[in-house]
Amino acid sequence: MTARFPNIGDVATAAGVSTATVSRVLSAPDRVSEATRAIVIRAIEETGYRINHAARNLRRRQAGGIVVLVPNLANPFFSQILSGITSAMATSGYNVLIADTRHAGDADHRIADYLHNNRSDGLIVLDAQLPPDVLSAGETAARRPPIVFACEWLDDDPRPTVTIDNFEGARLAVDHLADLGHRSIGHLTGPPDNVLTIARARGTRAALAARNLTVREDWFFEGDFSLASGAALAVHWLALSERPSAVFCASDAMACGFIGALHQRGVSVPDDVSVVGFDDIEIAAHFVPSLTTIAQPRALIGETAARTLLALLENGRTTDVATSVSQTLPVRLVARESSAPPR
Amino acid sequence: MTARFPNIGDVATAAGVSTATVSRVLSAPDRVSEATRAIVIRAIEETGYRINHAARNLRRRQAGGIVVLVPNLANPFFSQILSGITSAMATSGYNVLIADTRHAGDADHRIADYLHNNRSDGLIVLDAQLPPDVLSAGETAARRPPIVFACEWLDDDPRPTVTIDNFEGARLAVDHLADLGHRSIGHLTGPPDNVLTIARARGTRAALAARNLTVREDWFFEGDFSLASGAALAVHWLALSERPSAVFCASDAMACGFIGALHQRGVSVPDDVSVVGFDDIEIAAHFVPSLTTIAQPRALIGETAARTLLALLENGRTTDVATSVSQTLPVRLVARESSAPPR
DNA sequence: GCATCTGATGCAATCGATTACATCGCTGCA
DNA sequence: TGCAGCGATGTAATCGATTGCATCAGATGC
Incomplete structure (x- = not known):
């Protein structure tokens, strides 16, 4: 026809x-x-x-695309990383598929499917909390396409990883607050088993200790990086009999949620409490008050991960060199209105 | 090996x-x-x-995936639509490719490539401002995969479109402000040639007229939906000799940017000026002050567009019925703190 | 002048799944 | 008994690009 x-x-x-x-x-x-x-x-x-890509891919025994596993597409933090990835991949000829790992529709078997060679030529994994059997470097790994981890990582995993220095980021945040004169500092964490949570909490504890500030466990609140969890934790914070004068949040989203909920209850930032976030998402500079935060080079993280994966793919075609590099990108403190000396 | x-x-x-x-x-x-x-x-x-999908797609003479053209991946407004799309597509067997149309790496020829049948089986277009030759329904259209427009649209285009009632949304916003007692209402628009901008501005003018409120052209400010443009327009607004007591912004991002910049300059919302946004992005409920806005069913928009496209694809395989339906989804006003009676 | 080499090009097998058509065995009806 | 009809399955061509090997023309060397 x-x-x-x-x-x-x-x-x-x-x-x-x-x-x-x-x-x-x-x-x-x-x-x-x-x-x-x-x-x-x-x-x-x-x-x-x-x-006709189908024909080419069939003959070349490749999938023609890479897959990015992202924990939550709706989180603006990730969208900019995706931007960096697609930008670096644009001229490579590979398609970029994005899969939301926490999304209902994307069941486990679907993710596992992506891990198979004839479904994708490579993966960039932004979510290290996937079931271990999915990501493990185990025996069936030979049948799997190369993986590059970004942002999150698996401890003692030999595969290439692109991260920022989370420990250092937390130290910068705490030092900043301590420099302003805060002696009592709390911390809103991410989900407890998350590597970022652990690294940032360790950094926080270490920095507090280095400054001879007491580490009070009841000033550590468990969240999940989301706006809603930041708002929920504000209620817990308000319920404290003795409140820290500053709070370091493990994500900007939590910081915004926290500040928003405090505002609803008549508590003012930074007058009543200073807040520092983490990520420097776009809204941070425009929030009320504008948010002091630890900036991550998001686009660069994405680009670096993509380029590393491309190198792996290129390598695989020629030699079998085990390209395994870990790259740590720099973080920096961006001081804005949400942090100020204590009253 | x-x-x-x-x-x-x-x-x-x-x-x-x-x-x-x-x-x-x-x-x-x-x-x-x-x-x-x-x-x-x-x-x-x-x-x-x-x-092996390559083999299957080759034999079936299909691409095995659909492409979503989105103007800006980093905009959280779109990420939730994408969520809806991927969710509806998850069980379909089609891959979902996401292309950022405004992104440097995605040159025009790359987009045009997606418009070719053996690159993708269908498209969901969230950006109606692509070059006309790219999207036109012209003679070469037969060689093109089916397209579903979502959010934005082309006037007088027969292809299926999923939108919300932008005119009505603007009316709801203006009526809300008028109900609060505002007699002087300004409007921050999107980019001038954008269909959403036009529809929302028309709705604004119509609602103002219906309330017998004067439509003052110097109270219409041209932005581009972004945080930064909202912040920039705050400066213009402050420069007015006579300022409206309320401002309706064509996007939540602009509203946040506007409020943030006003706050920096000591102007308070809603005390000094009421603000209403559009979209109800996640941060809206947590902003300071929380943002009154027009809520769009974002996930539903994505799902509907995806389902419409799947129906088209299914149809194409059996009969050649020209499935051309336009679906308009409902909007609603969410009243929060950023709007209050004028002083 | 002849053998050899080199670069350009053609031939044809191949990748793996699908599907039109052929085949086969069986049921049921005349 | 014979044959149509039907459901289940096999045979083999096909989708379109790639690539190892063969071929060929022209250049080079002796």
Whole structure:
């Protein structure tokens, strides 16, 4: 019914060459004489030929795409990392599939499916809390596409990882508050088994200790990085008989939720309590009050992860060098209105 | 070097049947006797067989995925729509590719590539401001995969579109402010050639007129939906000799940017000026002050668009019915702290 | 002038799943 | 008994690009 799309054979006929030559013009232009190449390119344009990726991928025994496993697409923190990934992947020829690991529709078997070679050529994993059997570097790993971890990581895992220095970030936050004169500092954490939570909480404890400030367990509140959890923890904080004069939140979202809920209850930031966030998401600079936070180079994290994966893929095609590098990107403190000297 | 993955032939051998039967178990289970089906399924499990999508797509002459064109991945407004789309697509077998149309890496030719049938089986377009030749329903359209527009649309375009009632949303916002007693109401718009901008501005003007309130052109400010533009327009607003007592912003992001910048300059919301946003993004409820806004059913928009596209794809396979429906989803006002009676 | 080499190109097998068509065995009816 | 009909299954062509190997023309060397 509908006219067939031109295929490589049609181009070959139009150019008066064989399909092999057309294919070479597409994938290895150097192996074709300049004159022939020009003719073929013209024929491609005239026929309106578009390469059929399914056929190419089948023959090349590849999937043609990489998959990004992200814990929560709706979190603006991740969208900018995705931006960096897609930007770095744009010219590579690989498709970028994004899968929300916490999403109902994306059941476990679906994720496991992505881990299979003929579904994707590689993965960037932003969620290290997936079931261990899914991510383990175990025996079936040979059948799996290469994985690059970003933001989160698995302890003692040899695979390449792109992270920031979370420990240092927490130290910067606590030092900043201590420098302002705060002696009582609380901390809102992420989910307890999360590596980021652990690293940031350790950094917080270490920095407090280094400043000779007491580490009070009842000033550590367990959240989950979300706006809602920050708001919920504000209620717990208000219920304390003795409240810290400053709170370091393990994410900007929690910080915003926390400040918002305090505001609803007539508690003012930074007058009544100073707040420092983590991430420097876009809203941080515009929040009321604007949010002091630890900035992560989000786009750079994404780009770096993507480039590392591309290198792995390239490597896999040629030699079998085990490219395993861990890259730690810098964080910095951005001081804004939400932190001030205690009253 | 690496052991080959089991293919459909290996499964056939293991089960003692032909590849055709295995294929039928996979794609048309009804056409295989129950006994054989059980044997084949066992063989699939034993061999660890995974279907090769490249081969299937090649044979079926399809791309195996749909593409979502989104103007800005980093905007949280879109991420929830994407959530809805991926959720509705999860069980369909189609991959979901996300392309950021405003992103440097995604040049025009790349987008045009997606518009070609053998690159994607269908598109969901959230950005109606792409170059007209890219989206036009013109002569080459037959060679193109079906398109569903969502959020934004092209006027007089026959293709299916999922939107909300922007005109009504603007009316709700203005009526709310008028009900509170505001007689002078300004409006921050999106980019001037955007359909949403136009519809919301028309709704604003109509509602003002219906209330016998003057429509003052110097109280209409041109933004671009972003946080930064909201902040920039706050400066312009402050420069007015006569300021409206309320401002309706065409996006929550602009509203937050606007309020944040006013706060920096000592102007308080809602005491000095009431603000209403549009979208009800997650932060709206947690902002300081919490933001009165027009809520859009974001996940539902995504799901509806996805389902419409799936219906189109299904249709295309059987009959050639021109499925062309426009669906308008409801909006509602969420009153919060940022709007109050004028002083 | 002839053998050899090199670069360009063509031939044809191949990747793995699907599906039109053929086949086979069985039931049921005349 | 014979044959149509039907459900289940097998055979083999097919989708479109890639690539190992063969071929060929022209250049180079002796």
